[in-house]
Amino acid sequence: MATSSSVNPAIGKALDKLGLLRDIDLVLHLPLRYEDDTRIVPIAEVRDGQVAQIEATVISNEVQQRPKRQLVVVVEDTSGSCQLRFLHFYPSQQKTMAPGKRLRIQGEVRGGFWGKQMVHPQLRKVEAPLPVALTPVYPTSKGLPQAYLRRMIVMALHRVRLRETLPDGVWQTIGPPPILAQPRAQAQPLWWPLDRALQFLHHPQPDVAIQTLEDHSHPAWQRLKVEELLAQQLSQWRVRQLREQFTAPVLKPVRKRGELALHEQLLGLIAFELTKAQRRVVTEIADDIARDVPMHRLLQGDVGSGKTVVAALAACIAIDSGWQCALMAPTEILAEQHFRKLSDWLCPLLVARGKQVAWLAGTQKKKQREHMLDMVRSGEAALVVGTHAVIQEHVEFDHLGLVIIDEQHRFGVEQRLSLRDRQRSKGANAQQASTGAVLEPHMLMMSATPIPRTLAMTYYADLSVSTIDELPPGRTPVVTRLIVDSRREELIERLKHQVTQGRQAYWVCPLIEESEALDLSNATATYEDLQEAMPHIPMGLLHSRMPAAQKQEVMARFSSGELGILVATTVIEVGVDVPNASLMVVEHAERFGLSQLHQLRGRVGRGSAQSACILLYSTGESGHLSDTAKDRLSAMAQTNDGFEIARRDLEIRGPGEFMGARQSGAALLRFADLETDQHLLEWARELAPIMLKDHPHLAEEHMQRWLGGRWDYLKA
Incomplete structure (x- = not known):
């Protein structure tokens, strides 16, 4: 087992949070990235932005009070010097870095007015031998130090004995995995045994191309993707089998003579x-x-x-x-x-x-x-x-x-x-x-x-x-427009004109309360501003913190046409159906997810009148939108097709957030990528039912290895 009663409670809690309950969970907890501690780089050869390890002698050590209290240490080797800055430090650290001490230092090097600098680098004793493999950096959690996690994984690797669960002769049945059909770019084999692949990914040799580890294109990573996708497909096919063992009521209308069902x-x-x-x-x-x-x-x-x-x-x-x-x-x-x-x-x-x-x-x-x-x-x-x-x-x-x-x-x-x-x-x-x-x-x-x-x-x-895959006749296409918030007053004037002509509108805001961190308009403030700008137009305010009876009253008044404008949070994202409402304004649209924007747009266009959705966006202090926000807003302007919106949303957010499952405990793919690894998914999808039918014990072992306690979630 990965945890025991002797484990520190904080560490045990962190392990539980990460799902590291068994030795195999630790073995399958693979690094996010790697640090190269296997060699020393002369200070003069380190490039700006590079994470490097240097070996140097402390020249000076002082506590500076401006612009804020910090420890500044200058070190040098035979090729040049580097400044180390510590914004948080203890007196014991000052002694460790006393002038004349020789240290091994690793961190990201940045160039600046004072020359090369490292902020909060790692320090090691010079006497320690250099490691022979790259140092893994694992996903971790509060209370679980990286060094402790590394030791636990090393011990788990020694204890776990991984037998192959892919059945013999499978390649003759459905063909080899697609990774074997790739061009051979290196002398190493493309198909790695599972135990060797895992040992390698935890401690790769320094001569490996780092890029192949980071982009998961290395054959060892490809092997892990095949394993993970197969476990996922086995679980889905097994769920279907389990469900078919239950009995359900037979629902067929009981017709009486002369009476319609x-x-x-x-x-x-x-x-x-x-x-x-x-x-x-x-x-x-x-x-x-x-x-x-x-x-x-x-x-x-x-x-x-x-x-x-x-x-x-x-x-x-x-x-x-x-x-x-x-x-x-x-x-x-x-x-x-x-x-x-x-x-x-x-x-x-x-x-x-x-x-x-x-x-x-x-x-x-x-x-x-x-x-x-x-x-x-x-x-x-x-x-x-x-x-x-x-x-x-x-x-x-x-x-x-x-x-x-x-x-x-x-x-x-x-x-x-x-x-x-x-x-x-x-x-x-x-x-x-x-x-x-x-x-x-x-x-x-x-x-x-x-x-x-x-x-x-x-x-x-x-x-x-x-x-x-078709909309009912009479649904009018919704025109989508992107408007920068500097044109807000112009938009309000146009909105006033439309509402006085008998149309109804939604104005959606992302927050209820002021937030210093986000600096966004809230629903209450927007409601008051719009009331001041359009005093003769009846308006309603709707947000999630209102009592249920008050929400019902506001919605009833808007549905009946008594209110011209409804100012709301995303509480109206789904289900609200008012055919006469033909205008939708989404404030700070750059803060919303793509599917959420599409859902909001779907609140209009339900009647015969031409409908419009205005995405009011802010560029903030930077003066420009993030790439993600640009992608979302561009997709909304380019298409009304929900299937195309969903495809782009998956590209932008990934499956975890797309499904709303990141916080739900569902076992999502950790290593495989649905877009780039579809060929591996197809292969695993073909193999899964064959394994369940002809090799049920291997299939069960494979699922338990990869899913463990998350098996119940997949049955939901």
Whole structure:
């Protein structure tokens, strides 16, 4: 084991935080970069910005008080001199660097008015022998010193015995890994045994090309990428296998003679026709839930593509089959929007059956909440809509057959695990009692952030995916304009004119409170400024810290057309649907993520009027935007296509942030890159089902090696 009771508590906490619980975790904890301590560089030969190790004699040592207190030490060798600066130091360090002492010093060298300098360099004794390999620098955490972590990894490397888990003869089955097809640029072999690759990456020889280590193109790195991608693909295929072992309720409408099924009645009630894409995905979902294997399907579609009506039709099929349906959304505003729309559609149809739509949220009053819980428990509530309150411990369903999660990426992995486990234990009492089987309700996850193909192949490989790839007719394309904040007054004048003509507008701000660090306008200050500039236009203010009742009142007034402008934070990012609102202003747009900007833009363009999204950006004190901000804003101006936006967002942010999973505990790829290593991903994807079928013990060993305690997260 990597940790034990004898480990310092702070170190143990840091190891837990990094997921270093086993020896193999330490062995697979690879360096971020390397330092070359194997040679001494003459001071005169060190280039500006180079991290180098010098060996020199202390010439002077003094504490300077200006511009701030610091220790300044001058050292020299036979080729030149260098100044060392320490902004934080102890008296013992001054003694270590007394004049006449000879030291081995490593740090980044910078040129300046006073010549070459190092700030807070590392000091070593000259008597110590020079290492024979590059020194690894590992990702670490507070309380875990780099030197201590290095020692732990060295000991783990000695203890761990790594046997190869790739089955013999695999190359004859699916061909060799793609790395063997690359041009041979060096004398070393392209395919490295796993144990040799790991030993090398922890302690590479100084003659290796550093660039191949830093860009992960070295054959040893390529071997690790293959291993990691294979573990990830094995886990996804295994999750699918495990899920197919459970039994789900068969959801098929029970038709009475001469009566339309519930979903057919809904289609006759709504005032629009489904698109071809909507009809296709409804069929895919209906076919899935008609089987006794739990559906685990992702419904993806661009903003405004009509996912809600698809969810309503799926709920109708479940209800018509005698089962309950739950719909969960990440915010109360979005959940309430769903509740109102679904109630309008379904209540007239359900009342004849003695059924209702229930609402569950954390802000409900106790009496109302108890009434709703009784409805859910008795089965009177055929459809339950709410926030994460739907999965609280005291919520008991009578016979839950279908769960729908909107904006699923906004829920943490722990919440999805909790929902899945509670589904199994409380999901389908009636059929479970008669058959003795543990029933798991079907699950439909919805996302307005389309998943790029490489991401779907990797993190959603265990899901069936339905895609709504067309917008309903009558949706007007949204014109996107970039405007620098120096033209703010001009924008306000144009906005005033548009609103007085009967149009409605959103003005979105990134913060609620003033922040000295970010120096951004906040929603309250912007609201007051706009009121002063347009005193005759009724406005509303909406942010996450307002009481729920106050939020509902403001949204109701805006939806009814009573308010001309709604000043809000990103609480209106998803779910808000006001067809008459045709203008969107996003202040400090350079601070928002790309998918978030696309979601905000999707709040307009829902009616027949020409709609516009104005991205108001600031260049700050520097006078120019960062490269990332430029990429985001350019993408928004160039395309309205959510799939193209998603592809660019993945390029900019990487899979961790794209999925909203960096803080969720999900096991993300650490070494492989979805864009550059797609050829390796394809190979691992082909091998995974073969290993699970023909070499299950090797597959299990491989997954345990790489995933360990993170295995449960991948099953969410």
